[in-house]
Amino acid sequence: MGLLSDPNRRRALISLLTRLNAPICVVCYMAGVAWFMGLAFEPFTLRTYMSENAMGSTMVEERFPAGERALGTGREFSAHKKKAGGMPVDWLVKTMQSRGLEVFTQRFSRRLPFPDEDKERYMVKGTNVYGILRAPRAPRTEALVLSAPCSPGDDNNQAVGVLLGLAQYFRNQVFWAKDIIFLVNEHDLIGMQAWLEGYHHTNTTGMDWSPLQGRGGSIQAALSLELSSDVVTSLDLVLEGLNGQLPNLDLANLFYAFCQKIGVLCTTQGKLQRNDWDSVSGYSHAVQTMMLMVMKQASGRPWGDHGLFLRYHIEAATIKGINSFRQYKTDATTIGRLLEGMYRKLNNLLERLHQSYFFYLMPSLSHFVSIGYYMPAFGLLALILLLRALDLWIQLATPPTFNLNPPPSQMSSPGVLSVLTPLVISHLTGVALYTLPIHFQEIAVEHFPVSETEAVVLTAIAVYTAGLALPHNTHRGLFVPPFNGWKVLKLVAVLYLAVLLGCTALINFSLGFILALTLVPVAAFVTPDVPKALSAFIMVILSPACTLLFSVFLFQELQEMPVSFLDGWMLYLSVISQGILDHALYGSLVYPLVALLVYPCWLLFWNILFWK
Amino acid sequence: SHAAIKIQPMRQFFSSGHTNNWAVLVCTSRFWFNYRHVANTLSVYRSVKRLGIPDSHIVLMLADDMACNHRNPKPATVFSHKNMELNVYGDDVEVDYRGYEVTVENFLRVLTGRLPPSTPRSKRLLSDDRSNILIYLTGHGGNGFLKFQDSEEISNVELADAFEQMWQKRRYNELLFIIDTCQGASMYERFYSPNLMALASSQVGEDSLSHQPDLAIGVHLMDRYTFYLLEFLEDIHPSSKANMNDLFKVCPKSQCVSTPGHRTDLFLRDPGSALITDFFGSVRKVEITMETINLTEPIHFVNEERQKETYSYVDQLPVSEIIHQKPKQKDWHPPDGFILGLWTLILLVFFKTYGMKHLKHIF
Numbered sequence: 016m017g018l019l020s021d022p023n024r025r026r027a028l029i030s031l032l033t034r035l036n037a038p039i040c041v042v043c044y045m046a047g048v049a050w051f052m053g054l055a056f057e058p059f060t061l062r063t064y065m066s067e068n069a070m071g072s073t074m075v076e077e078r079f080p081a082g083e084r085a086l087g088t089g090r091e092f093s094a095h096k097k098k099a100g101g102m103p104v105d106w107l108v109k110t111m112q113s114r115g116l117e118v119f120t121q122r123f124s125r126r127l128p129f130p131d132e133d134k135e136r137y138m139v140k141g142t143n144v145y146g147i148l149r150a151p152r153a154p155r156t157e158a159l160v161l162s163a164p165c166s167p168g169d170d171n172n173q174a175v176g177v178l179l180g181l182a183q184y185f186r187n188q189v190f191w192a193k194d195i196i197f198l199v200n201e202h203d204l205i206g207m208q209a210w211l212e213g214y215h216h217t218n219t220t221g222m223d224w225s226p227l228q229g230r231g232g233s234i235q236a237a238l239s240l241e242l243s244s245d246v247v248t249s250l251d252l253v254l255e256g257l258n259g260q261l262p263n264l265d266l267a268n269l270f271y272a273f274c275q276k277i278g279v280l281c282t283t284q285g286k287l288q289r290n291d292w293d294s295v296s297g298y299s300h301a302v303q304t305m306m307l308m309v310m311k312q313a314s315g316r317p318w319g320d321h322g323l324f325l326r327y328h329i330e331a332a333t334i335k336g337i338n339s340f341r342q343y344k345t346d347a348t349t350i351g352r353l354l355e356g357m358y359r360k361l362n363n364l365l366e367r368l369h370q371s372y373f374f375y376l377m378p379s380l381s382h383f384v385s386i387g388y389y390m391p392a393f394g395l396l397a398l399i400l401l402l403r404a405l406d407l408w409i410q411l412a413t414p415p416t417f418n419l420n421p422p423p424s425q426m427s428s429p430g431v432l433s434v435l436t437p438l439v440i441s442h443l444t445g446v447a448l449y450t451l452p453i454h455f456q457e458i459a460v461e462h463f464p465v466s467e468t469e470a471v472v473l474t475a476i477a478v479y480t481a482g483l484a485l486p487h488n489t490h491r492g493l494f495v496p497p498f499n500g501w502k503v504l505k506l507v508a509v510l511y512l513a514v515l516l517g518c519t520a521l522i523n524f525s526l527g528f529i530l531a532l533t534l535v536p537v538a539a540f541v542t543p544d545v546p547k548a549l550s551a552f553i554m555v556i557l558s559p560a561c562t563l564l565f566s567v568f569l570f571q572e573l574q575e576m577p578v579s580f581l582d583g584w585m586l587y588l589s590v591i592s593q594g595i596l597d598h599a600l601y602g603s604l605v606y607p608l609v610a611l612l613v614y615p616c617w618l619l620f621w622n623i624l625f626w627k
Numbered sequence: 628s629h630a631a632i633k634i635q636p637m638r639q640f641f642s643s644g645h646t647n648n649w650a651v652l653v654c655t656s657r658f659w660f661n662y663r664h665v666a667n668t669l670s671v672y673r674s675v676k677r678l679g680i681p682d683s684h685i686v687l688m689l690a691d692d693m694a695c696n697h698r699n700p701k702p703a704t705v706f707s708h709k710n711m712e713l714n715v716y717g718d719d720v721e722v723d724y725r726g727y728e729v730t731v732e733n734f735l736r737v738l739t740g741r742l743p744p745s746t747p748r749s750k751r752l753l754s755d756d757r758s759n760i761l762i763y764l765t766g767h768g769g770n771g772f773l774k775f776q777d778s779e780e781i782s783n784v785e786l787a788d789a790f791e792q793m794w795q796k797r798r799y800n801e802l803l804f805i806i807d808t809c810q811g812a813s814m815y816e817r818f819y820s821p822n823l824m825a826l827a828s829s830q831v832g833e834d835s836l837s838h839q840p841d842l843a844i845g846v847h848l849m850d851r852y853t854f855y856l857l858e859f860l861e862d863i864h865p866s867s868k869a870n871m872n873d874l875f876k877v878c879p880k881s882q883c884v885s886t887p888g889h890r891t892d893l894f895l896r897d898p899g900s901a902l903i904t905d906f907f908g909s910v911r912k913v914e915i916t917m918e919t920i921n922l923t924e925p926i927h928f929v930n931e932e933r934q935k936e937t938y939s940y941v942d943q944l945p946v947s948e949i950i951h952q953k954p955k956q957k958d959w960h961p962p963d964g965f966i967l968g969l970w971t972l973i974l975l976v977f978f979k980t981y982g983m984k985h986l987k988h989i990f
């Protein structure tokens with residue numbers, strides 16, 4: 016007879032499951048964490064390689080000569096920027112036209128839901144300027160984009176200079192098969208969002224922009240350049256985009272291949288690669304690089320102007336020039352040649368980049384881990400939830416030996432209601448957490464001496480903390496639920512968490528994994544029987560808000576800029592406000608996910624802990 | 628009388644057996660990164676034209692236009708040597724099948740002559756039984772197939788059958804088949820028609836490698852085998868006496884990395900007696916005679932056997948007998964009823980031993 020259909024064997028399996036449930040859960044958790052840490056170990060990773068046949072090797076001759084002239088143009092741009100007090104639109108239009116591009120501008124304006132204290136803006140008005148280099152012999156069906164942000168102050172002047180220098184050089188070549196769009200965007204991400212929405216005729220975030228007069232065909236790839244010094248010592252590649260989306264790995268492979276060919280020092284996450292993978296410090300370096308990528312991806316915000324292209328299935332990356340105090344310096348001509356080589360190779364593309372991976376982690380620029388290798392780490396954590404659900408199901412299905420409860424027929428109807436009430440109340444609290452901070456900021460500003468941003472953030476924290484008081488209050492108001500009702504609620508909550516984390520991990524593995532690391536132990540061990548005070552404390556420590564707090568400190572540590580507790584707390588508040596702003600401005604999904612789904616799920620477990 | 632005496636020297640005169648030359652040159656791959664395949668084909672075209680075969684006797688099939696590709700930094704050129712030494716596109720290239728017209732169906736129709744009546748003459752292979760044909764294929768291939776246009780393939784069996792159709796319709800006298808792809812030797816394994824000689828750039832399991840990386844253009848310009856073949860052919864002039872054995876020596880393993888192969892068992896002459904110009908050139912034979920011919924008398928062909936000669940020539944070939952009339956081997960099967968009875972016996976013994984209650988496991 017089969018394993019599951021034979022009653023004897025089934026009973027044996029079930030007893031095995033119930034007896035060993037806790038040990039297996041612990042083993043799975045440790046295995047999941049160990050698997051994740053092992054991903055950075057070099058023998059478990061693969062070397063990066065070019066998958067796209069059309070791009071082939073770096074066999075191209077780069078001849079860009081005019082680095083110094085580009086830097087001169089950058090200085091002119093800086094002077095005009097100071098004079099105009101923002102984007103020097105007329106000068107840019109004139110310069111691009113003199114280089115033979117078709118120049119167009121786009122005006123945009125946006126009122127933020129509350130003032131952004133990091134970038135000091137509230138009512139944003141700006142202009143994007145872009146010039147299109149038409150391919151001499153090709154039909155206007157495809158395009159490539161090179162962009163540089165127009166930043167306030169002294170930042171990114173050299174980036175615009177190199178962009179204009181490359182535009183002039185590219186104009187003299189005959190081998191372009193795609194149009195190249197040179198874009199200078201104002202107010203970094205907001206301007207980029209306006210441009211992309213105008214280009215693709217979508218309006219998802221409620222911004223106000225003038226329609227684009229000139230277009231270049233469907234965009235195949237985009238690079239964003241950030242360069243703030245005349246010479247650089249290394250080039251950093253930023254890949255993480257909106258909602259943790261990553262460009263195709265072939266773009267990173269292309270960048271790395273050219274860095275090796277030209278001999279420029281290249282990094283990812285700002286960390287140089289090390290060769291000693293078998294030593295402890297080498298391994299920890301790789302772990303740090305990977306953890307930085309994981310945290311950046313989990314935050315769901317675009318870490319460069321390229322991050323917004325990914326939503327339109329345009330592979331994009333940001334290249335940042337870093338000037339640390341190192342002996343070997345790279346000048347603007349070499350940077351121009353690297354970009355020229357990359358664009359010539361992208362020019363050879365016949366289809367969008369699709370041969371390489373879209374989901375990966377990079378412990379260094381030359382090694383990667385693909386989704387097939389890192390997903391089991393999350394799978395092991397999700398397994399714990401499934402084992403717990405099975406355990407609860409078995410307990411609910413078999414009648415207990417000492418039966419003090421009402422007969423099973425009576426259990427079903429109060430059972431459903433006892434589950435539904437906490438569910439509805441938790442989700443209502445989640446909705447409150449999502450909507451109240453922004454809507455009540457005026458009232459908060461009237462009553463308390465805080466700025467709008469602080470009002471929003473503190474309201475969010477207040478609603479979050481108020482949710483902790485719920486179980487005590489709701490139980491008094493409603494009927495007394497039966498003794499075993501918490502098991503049904505826990506079963507529902509565990510399955511709900513499993514589905515939620517699973518879906519999150521599929522789209523944004525880092526976010527799903529970090530949430531799983533903290534929420535799965537909570538889901539696994541919480542029952543009304545555990546010691547209340549200690550468990551409450553542990554649950555609060557493992558709740559999403561505290562996870563975020565610890566992540567902020569960890570992130571600063573990994574970037575080798577550790578902060579004191581007070582600075583860390585201010586940073587934490589600004590992270591919350593940035594998260595809410597990202598959601599309003601660009602459609603980032605982390606804040607709604609946490610407020611509307613993860614927090615209510617956690618509240619369900621809080622309810623179970625305080626079950627009476 | 629006089630005519631009868633002339634037959635003898637004419638037999639020597641036409642010792643090679645062919646009176647005209649044709650070439651079918653095919654490049655099967657498209658896309659900019661397959662630049663080298665077009666350059667390969669154009670190099671062979673250039674040599675063949677230089678040695679005398681006119682455009683009217685060349686069928687050139689190029690699957691993509693590299694010279695006018697948007698990515699070509701030197702438009703209207705196709706180079707075969709790096710640093711742009713040799714432009715094989717020139718200014719008098721006549722491409723007969725271009726772009727999407729290069730398909731397996733069109734290729735086979737060209738070979739077998741089964742073209743619709745509206746097909747222009749430049750797209751037809753109008754060969755007869757005294758034509759020597761050079762067929763050159765290049766592109767991406769594998770064990771037993773050649774890829775056309777990234778969407779279809781021709782197998783070695785189809786190619787062998789096409790050549791057999793050509794033989795049965797007497798569309799060639801002798802045929803030289805050259806292929807430059809990965810695992811090219813697999814394409815001539817299945818040939819069974821007489822008078823075929825084949826060369827390939829690599830054996831089964833080997834890849835043919837590219838050569839001449841050019842940084843200014845950004846692609847590889849040639850494949851190794853054809854590159855050295857072109858260098859070899861540049862030394863051949865119309866009166867050259869180099870023969871096929873020299874051709875077999877082109878591109879040894881030290882230069883080609885892969886091992887070129889050839890097949891001569893179906894060829895009836897000794898390969899040493901076949902000149903390079905028998906296939907690559909169109910040599911007009913001229914013999915100056917001191918004797919006079921009386922043109923007032925009508926010339927009667929003395930021996931009618933000359934016409935029959937073509938058929939008897941064929942009938943002499945033992946090869947066609949063996950290959951065409953081989954009986955098909957049928958495998959022996961035991962009679963049908965025997966198997967049924969055997970299984971019934973097994974089932975009965977089983978149920979007898981273990982009892983009928985086990986039947987419910989099956990149902």
